[in-house]
Amino acid sequence: MRKNRITMIELAKILNVSTSTISRALKDHHSIGEETREKIKKTALNLGYIPNSVASNLRRRKTNHIGVIVPRIDRYFHSSAISGIEEVANEAGYYVSIFQTKDSYKKEVESVEILMSNKADGIIACLALETSNVNHYRQLANSAIPLVLFDRVRDDLGASKVLINDYDAAFKACDHLAKIGCKKIAHIAGNLNSSIFKARLEGYKAALLENNITIDEDLILYGNILSKEEGHEFANQLLDMKSRPDGVFCANDLSAASFIQTALIRKVLVPSDIAVIGFSNTPISNIINPALTTIDDHAFEMGQASARLLIKQIENNDENIVSETIIIRNELIVRESTVSAK
Amino acid sequence: MRKNRITMIELAKILNVSTSTISRALKDHHSIGEETREKIKKTALNLGYIPNSVASNLRRRKTNHIGVIVPRIDRYFHSSAISGIEEVANEAGYYVSIFQTKDSYKKEVESVEILMSNKADGIIACLALETSNVNHYRQLANSAIPLVLFDRVRDDLGASKVLINDYDAAFKACDHLAKIGCKKIAHIAGNLNSSIFKARLEGYKAALLENNITIDEDLILYGNILSKEEGHEFANQLLDMKSRPDGVFCANDLSAASFIQTALIRKVLVPSDIAVIGFSNTPISNIINPALTTIDDHAFEMGQASARLLIKQIENNDENIVSETIIIRNELIVRESTVSAK
DNA sequence: TTGTAGGCGTTATCAC
DNA sequence: GTGATAACGCCTACAA
Numbered sequence: 244m245r246k247n248r249i250t251m252i253e254l255a256k257i258l259n260v261s262t263s264t265i266s267r268a269l270k271d272h273h274s275i276g277e278e279t280r281e282k283i284k285k286t287a288l289n290l291g292y293i294p295n296s297v298a299s300n301l302r303r304r305k306t307n308h309i310g311v312i313v314p315r316i317d318r319y320f321h322s323s324a325i326s327g328i329e330e331v332a333n334e335a336g337y338y339v340s341i342f343q344t345k346d347s348y349k350k351e352v353e354s355v356e357i358l359m360s361n362k363a364d365g366i367i368a369c370l371a372l373e374t375s376n377v378n379h380y381r382q383l384a385n386s387a388i389p390l391v392l393f394d395r396v397r398d399d400l401g402a403s404k405v406l407i408n409d410y411d412a413a414f415k416a417c418d419h420l421a422k423i424g425c426k427k428i429a430h431i432a433g434n435l436n437s438s439i440f441k442a443r444l445e446g447y448k449a450a451l452l453e454n455n456i457t458i459d460e461d462l463i464l465y466g467n468i469l470s471k472e473e474g475h476e477f478a479n480q481l482l483d484m485k486s487r488p489d490g491v492f493c494a495n496d497l498s499a500a501s502f503i504q505t506a507l508i509r510k511v512l513v514p515s516d517i518a519v520i521g522f523s524n525t526p527i528s529n530i531i532n533p534a535l536t537t538i539d540d541h542a543f544e545m546g547q548a549s550a551r552l553l554i555k556q557i558e559n560n561d562e563n564i565v566s567e568t569i570i571i572r573n574e575l576i577v578r579e580s581t582v583s584a585k
Numbered sequence: 586m587r588k589n590r591i592t593m594i595e596l597a598k599i600l601n602v603s604t605s606t607i608s609r610a611l612k613d614h615h616s617i618g619e620e621t622r623e624k625i626k627k628t629a630l631n632l633g634y635i636p637n638s639v640a641s642n643l644r645r646r647k648t649n650h651i652g653v654i655v656p657r658i659d660r661y662f663h664s665s666a667i668s669g670i671e672e673v674a675n676e677a678g679y680y681v682s683i684f685q686t687k688d689s690y691k692k693e694v695e696s697v698e699i700l701m702s703n704k705a706d707g708i709i710a711c712l713a714l715e716t717s718n719v720n721h722y723r724q725l726a727n728s729a730i731p732l733v734l735f736d737r738v739r740d741d742l743g744a745s746k747v748l749i750n751d752y753d754a755a756f757k758a759c760d761h762l763a764k765i766g767c768k769k770i771a772h773i774a775g776n777l778n779s780s781i782f783k784a785r786l787e788g789y790k791a792a793l794l795e796n797n798i799t800i801d802e803d804l805i806l807y808g809n810i811l812s813k814e815e816g817h818e819f820a821n822q823l824l825d826m827k828s829r830p831d832g833v834f835c836a837n838d839l840s841a842a843s844f845i846q847t848a849l850i851r852k853v854l855v856p857s858d859i860a861v862i863g864f865s866n867t868p869i870s871n872i873i874n875p876a877l878t879t880i881d882d883h884a885f886e887m888g889q890a891s892a893r894l895l896i897k898q899i900e901n902n903d904e905n906i907v908s909e910t911i912i913i914r915n916e917l918i919v920r921e922s923t924v925s926a927k
Numbered sequence: 928t929t930g931t932a933g934g935c936g937t938t939a940t941c942a943c
Numbered sequence: 944g945t946g947a948t949a950a951c952g953c954c955t956a957c958a959a
Contacts, residue, residue, distance in 0.1 A: 266939095291724070
């Protein structure tokens with residue numbers, strides 16, 4: 244197995260020119276003669292020359308590499324955002340590496356360190372649930388590595404952010420429940436260490452007040468990762484109450500779907516006995532029966548916007564702009580879990 | 586914003602030692618005195634020294650970087666496999682970059698080129714549907730970059746492979762349909778350019794023959810990406826037949842779920858009128874109602890196995906082993922879409 | 928136990 | 944237009 248070790252130096256020897264000429268010719272530098280350029284390109288191709296980006300990166304102090312840190316890549320919201328990031332990044336000549344934290348603070352810190360060592364040109368991150376200290380992100384400023392946070396963000400980092408208005412989204416969802424006649428609205432909340440779940444809880448409360456519904460702390464259940472299991476357990480808790488709620492706003496689709504399944508098993512009808520709303524408009528929301536009313540948070544577009552913002556920061560480096568915040572639109576998708584199909 | 590430009594050279598100057606001593610101390614080389622080592626580590630920490638992996642990679646000719654090429658990262662099967670790869674790779678000190686082809690041959694070729702330039706230590710790939718020429722992967726041998734294919738593989742590449750026995754899995758699925766009494770079994774096949782879908786089709790045929798059911802070409806529909814839309818369309822085609830099938834084996838879960846939804850809309854009962862089986866045991870199979878019988882193909886474990894195999898090849902480089910093939914177990918998960926809950 | 932020196936492959940800066 | 948040369952930051956024989 245022949246190791247492909249042909250470099251600019253060999254090319255230079257073979258063609259009797261200097262490596263500078265090779266380098267310039269291969270990247271179409273204007274000052275190289277037509278014929279030499281063609282000749283160089285041809286032999287490079289014939290000999291199977293492959294540029295060594297590692298060397299180039301070292302010399303140029305640029306890697307064209309964007310690091311992405313997310314909680315779990317097998318959750319649709321995240322994989323979908325990554326997909327958006329990847330698309331924009333590739334278009335602009337960057338490649339993307341992925342780190343999943345599984346919501347662990349330790350893994351998040353390690354990921355940032357690896358990316359700093361590897362001289363990523365920029366980082367896009369969605370914070371782990373466990374994370375409260377964010378000094379690992381602060382270090383990035385010293386290395387002049389731009390950072391964009393998306394979805395689960397922090398305001399005290401001075402970093403750029405891409406997110407939806409979770410407060411508004413939750414408000415819309417709960418207002419919808421009230422408008423269709425729900426009087427006792429429960430909320431399955433996420434981990435409040437995270438900005439988004441805090442905002443969703445606030446939006447829930449505000450919508451209730453707006454509709455003259457008293458907030459009943461017993462109707463608010465505090466989850467963590469909002470898995471299927473959590474959804475199931477919370478559903479049972481709510482359905483066991485003697486005075487059962489007639490509507491529930493779940494902070495994600497998975498727990499909402501799980502809620503619906505539990506309700507069905509217990510012969511509780513959705514939406515006539517209890518209306519259910521999820522969050523994110525993931526594929527399961529359209530697969531569950533009754534189909535789930537939910538908030539579309541446009542994960543793919545959030546990914547795209549994050550990548551565009553990051554690349555702008557990498558390339559322009561406008562000293563005047565400290566940070567930028569982009570709010571992506573969201574919308575309530577009404578389906579049968581809140582409004583019976585006629 | 587101070588650019589963090591502290592290198593071993595500065596450290597050396599400050600501490601009045603040579604860079605070799607710094608280098609050795611930081612990686613606990615045995616021949617360095619206890620005190621010097623401690624002193625060096627302490628000042629490195631204080632001054633916020635960050636090793637430059639790019640330089641180190643160039644010098645060591647090793648990047649600790651694994652490239653992963655998959656069709657679409659927002660499909661559960663793939664994101665789940667990536668999750669497995671990431672877990673094993675990180676454990677072993679490698680980081681993972683992701684390239685999605687969207688099933689395009691062109692994007693696949695480009696991805697391989699970028700990974701070669703960036704001197705990835707190895708590549709894990711799941712072939713794009715469009716791909717038939719695989720010379721881009723052949724070049725990897727010249728650069729001595731190990732390759733592991735998973736799921737959608739090719740035998741003529743001489744590369745290591747991780748896959749399930751799709752033929753057996755399909756056979757099991759269709760045999761199950763026959764055993765529960767289906768006489769007219771249809772198949773929604775995937776793109777036959779891909780090894781897995783060809784094998785699933787063969788397994789389907791074999792199971793029918795084994796159960797003395799004549800193969801009816803009209804009952805085999807050939808899909809491409811097996812999206813929701815394709816599933817819907819095929820469902821209508823099959824349900825429109827005057828002599829309607831009583832069982833259908835779909836080559837993935839998405840088309841199966843879509844089939845069930847279409848059947849419900851048309852008041853066709855699953856499983857009593859028609860039994861349905863999917864493939865992959867993705868989350869939707871448990872969300873759809875009736876719950877979908879499917880094949881669990883253990884995507885996460887396939888990812889783990891692929892990464893382990895690749896890393897073994899990177900690190901051992903046993904000249905005697907040309908390639909290795911690992912078959913991951915699969916199992917039929919029987920749910921209500923084939924056997925009514927009592 | 929520590930230092931010297933050369934090179935990994937590319938590219939930017941000067942020269943000519 | 945093209946070439947010589949010196950970095951980019953780190954690692955590792957080989958010396959001492």
